[in-house]
Amino acid sequence: MARPDTRDYRRLFLEDVPLMDMRAPGEFAQGAFPGAHSLPLMNDDERARVGTCYKQRGQAAAIALGHELVAGEVRERRMRAWLDFARDHPRGYLYCFRGGLRSATVQQWLARTGVDYPLVLGGYKAMRRFLIDNLEKAVLERELRLISGRTGTGKTRVVEALPRAVDLEGRARHRGSAFGQLPGGQPSQIDFENALSIDLLKLGAAGDGPVYLEDEGHMIGSVNLPLALRRAMAAAPMVVVQENLAARVAVVVEDYIVDLGRRYCERFGEADGPAEHRAKLRADLQRIRKRLGGARHQAVDEMLQSAFEQQWRTGDTTAHRDWIASLLRDYYDPMYDYQLRQRGGRVLFRGSRAEVIAWAGGAAR
Template sequence: MADLPVSADYRRLFLDEAVFMDLRSPGEFAHGAFPGATSLPLMTDEERAQVGTCYKQRGQDAAIALGHRLVAGDERERRVAAWCEFARRHPQGYLYCWRGGLRSQTVQQWLADEGIVYPRIEGGYKALRRFLLEELAHSLQQARLVLVSGRTGTGKTRVIHALQGALDLEGMARHRGSSFGHLPEPQPSQIDFENAVSIAFLQQLARRSGPVVLEDEGRLIGRLALPENLRQHMQQAPLLVVEEPLEERVAVILDDYINDLGARYALRHGTVEGPALHRARLLEGLDGIRKRLGGARHQALRATMEQAFDLQHSRGDPQVHRGWIRELLEAYYDPMYSYQLAQRDGTELFRGNRQQVVDYARSQLFC
């Protein structure tokens, strides 16, 4: 065991986008993991609970003995085969458990018994997670943040995707950041999101000079909260403000939330269930802002949205959604944006349409 490789170079692991074999239980993995990690548990949640109870009642030796009885025979062979297959497919990978203790050491030895020498992460998941929390704080002290701001529908995310020096927080959160931003795919856990953000900053600062450009976000992206230290730095960051005429903004919303989002629901859930789920999600989003709209306006907009979906279904024409989109922008999102922009402490660097903002950023920020 003493001769088997151990790594504690956490920075290099994340910079190299290392692949991980996560040996924790499925429940632990679901609570939080890292990009590039695959769940291949030594024990199930139930087995881990039994071993934990045994440890508390009878001590470590009894718990270890129980673990070996639970993971034995055909079940052990099946799990060892899965670990061997993973290691052969990912010879540059690493394994870890919660703290780099008995679980990862046991699997590392069982792999060695099969002729596979596979490195273990010193300190396990806990050490990697602590490193990322500390590293995000360090990155934010080093980084110069610039925010892309603008009214809803100006295409801020399009600007983010056009700049190599930008990070897509909404992409990492798997949500488009508004009341209507639910995607067909579920959002990651809060810990997964925080880990992804820290890794993205680490990699960006290591690979590129210049500022880190982010889309202006509120405290929440869907159900996920921005790390508080990131939110505070964003509050004071300078702004690039995107301006587009109302009809262009309506077209962007139509493309993003009707055409693209509808296609994604259909692809994931089928051509019957997908459109129904898409419609239901957008109506739920409207219901979620009922109080802010006021009862009468909410009911009128809901009726207009339902009618638009009916017409789209019968005619196959998504343009019928323009009416409720335009009204929602003018009556709800524009006043809210004006208020939120007034709360920002950062100075305005530039104001223009999408292409002008992209050109400014490329010539002035990344020159």
């Protein structure tokens, strides 16, 4: 029995239902849903030509051109991809931008082969609207609590240990600081918002209780926190993680030297990765040069370069502690302390990382 088409967007996202996206690759790149697969009816050039035809000669001529462009071997190749997806994902659905002609066309072509595959009514536009509305609703209905603390206290580790938390930096693929860019780049703004809304939707479906988020500014790298979320976070109560300088330096070494170094080697290879890693951190340091002051910047930069030279010779990362401690103590700590004084949210609890995790009901790690 054929499955019906659906408008149950909530179920699609809660159950991570596989989705076949008929939109052109350029549309998909601007914004998509986690787990959606780009299997377009037309590529960007074909879509542009059909659009121009529609404007100049009307709908009938545009449809005829579309059938002309997607014919023969082109159509057969794309049909094979759609059929493979339908076979591999029997619970899935297909959609285009508005759930209109493109998705209906593919649905009809599949049906002629004996494959009844349902579509999402309203398409991408309706699903996107659902997620926007859900995010705005969720931040008003949920009690948000912010994990705050100085740089290096391991706030992200706390978020990862809590069952009712959203990892904003993880979703942004950025660690939130001037040094936080990761190889591979960040998601589009729309992709970030879609994933965040789905996270909140799933937490809401899982039951009541506070939702923990890491305390962030308006932007995480190149992506913006949605306005509704920023407003809710501005008034949210805080849980402050406190660790001594040595423990914080150890966290930064692990994240920005060991882990980031591994990522650069995976991306650029063992030969070029280390140099790319150092160049990246030096460029990040250069971006805060004006705020550091010329003399302090030069001193930190020299320590950074020397630490990498020692690491490359001996494999020892100990020397990185010096420049990291200097930045934490003289740059990041005063900035954080000032920002904390400007916050309106009350402090619910202060403690070490382990104490905060225990207080918030997380799993020790």
